[in-house]
Amino acid sequence: MQKKLFIFVLVFLALTLSACSSKDNSTEAKENQNESTEQANKAADNGEAEEAKEDEAGKVIEAPNLPEDAQSLLSYTPGMFSGTFYDDDETAIEEELSKLPALKEEDGEEEVKKYWAKLISLFAEDYPDPNEVVENWKKEDFGNPEIGDPRYEFKEQYNVEIILDASGSMAETIDGKSMMEWAKESIRTFSANLPKEANVALRVYGHKGTGSDSDKKLSCSSSELLYEMQSYDDAKLNEALNQFQPSGWTPIAESLIQAKKDFAKFNGDKNTNIIYLVSDGVETCDGDPVKAANELAASSVAPILNVIGFNVDSEGQTELKKIAEAADGTYSTVRNVEQLQAEFDRSQEMATKWLDWKINAESQNIDTVLAREETIFEYKNEFADKSSLEIRNLDKAILFLYKNDQISTDQREIFKTLRHARYDLTNKTENELYNDLLKLAQESYKEIEKEINEKYKQGS
Incomplete structure (x- = not known):
């Protein structure tokens, strides 16, 4: 009897241990499966995030073609921050700059130039039209029959x-x-x-x-x-x-x-x-x-x-x-x-x-040429002020992009080179316009308008 009881106990224990082992194995398998699924999802999320980051960095930046000469500089549409000092509107400017995608580390000069074109489209100044100088001469020389426009006659x-x-x-x-x-x-x-x-x-x-x-x-x-x-x-x-x-x-x-x-x-x-x-x-x-x-x-x-x-x-x-x-x-x-x-x-x-x-x-005798030259000096100063403001704003924008990890150190150097080229263009245009207007100051209105329109007429 005792022997039978002993055998029964052994069988019962064996069955119990087997059941527990099966349950433990099932739980462990389920946990392993959950852990694998979680890791797979995490990897997928990371992959998607990385892919999204790469897509963001690879976005094509749309912007008008960069001006290459005086005429295209004058006809270029002023940027949304034209006439604005960077520090006076820093929050709005940097919010706009932050929207630009970060350049990839391997992006070179070609990609940087596209990025630069976008910056110019934001900060380009509204450079004064030389035609306005001639129109102001008409007003200042009102009544002069040489103007050839009946609206300006007494x-x-x-x-x-x-x-x-x-x-x-x-x-x-x-x-x-x-x-x-x-x-x-x-x-x-x-x-x-x-x-x-x-x-x-x-x-x-x-x-x-x-x-x-x-x-x-x-x-x-x-x-x-x-x-x-x-x-x-x-x-x-x-x-x-x-x-x-x-x-x-x-x-x-x-x-x-x-x-x-x-x-x-x-x-x-x-x-x-x-x-x-x-x-x-x-x-x-x-x-x-x-x-x-x-x-x-x-x-x-x-x-x-x-x-x-x-x-x-x-x-x-x-x-x-x-x-x-x-x-x-x-x-x-x-x-x-x-x-x-x-x-x-x-x-x-x-x-x-x-x-x-x-x-x-x-009538008071006024030296017409001297009066015209005075307006030319004012025009030159206005042009120089706009150029200076534009360059200062671009410098601050480049620094922000660098600190915000949107451009690398090498890319920043390319931006600096492009910035110098932009200043050279505005400075050259300023001096070219100044010298041309000085020559025109001694000519008749008909000759002046013909020459200024042929060379600088915006949108032509």
Whole structure:
């Protein structure tokens, strides 16, 4: 009996141990399987991350072709950070730079040049057009029959209309005041300094409604002559200027169409008609401002259209320049109130010369060549300032990319070489333009315009 019991116990223990062993083996196998799966997934994730990193580094960077000469430098579209000091907008600039993919370690000069082209597209400055120098000579030499443009001849009456952008974006502040406040201040000063015999008018647009889609129809129909063409009256002009604040959309085309009606009584044959269009951006009301400008220029009004881009971006500059060109007018970018006032002052000087002629006063003898040379020096200094700003910004951008591990040490050296080549181009162009303009200063307007357009006409 004891023997049977002993055998039974042995069999029971054997079965129990076998079951436990089987369970342990199953658990261990499952754990091993889970661990293998986890390692496989981790490896796959790492592979995908590495592949994504390689794809990011291998992205094709799109950018316009780099300028290679004076003409292409002048026609190149200014970058989004044109006119901006790196340190003043460091966060936004470095956020944009961080979006660029890191170059691969093995990437050489060809890939770096594509990257460099992208940097130039971000920081390229808006270099001044030499055609603007000649246009300013016309204004300064107003009344000279040699100009050969009837719009610049002395006539019986002198009329100026200011068409002012009152869209919502004019609320942006510069040096503690809104752009609208600065514009109003400049208009007051300009109008007060006009000869009492001259006429002035003020039209505003985009001053009704808001920038919301629901107000678009209302705002886009808002273009109003708040101060009709008449001699300067301080109280009336201030009353007009106090009637609006920056508000809605930007109906430039409609305002140019209405401006033609404002001058209905002032035929260009007997009137010198000046229009200042001040805007901080593009047409947003689906109009065609280029067509409207062309039709205005072809009308009996025969105005001199001066388009002023007030703290405008590169897209705005491009459109506003086209508007000026369509009317055979002038375009200027201004970044602050001093530059805005300087543009208005040019017309005030023209008006003073008109008054001198009108009352048969003895004209002041001005050495025309010296006067032209002064504007050339100013042009050269402006060009040099923009070149200097551009190079400083590019230097800081290259340093950031290097510290952010987006470019290697060797690639940084290639960037430095390209940076020197860029400076050589801008410096050479600056001196070339300066010397050419000095020679042109002693020639007739017909010869000047022919030569300057053949050599430097933007977009040709």
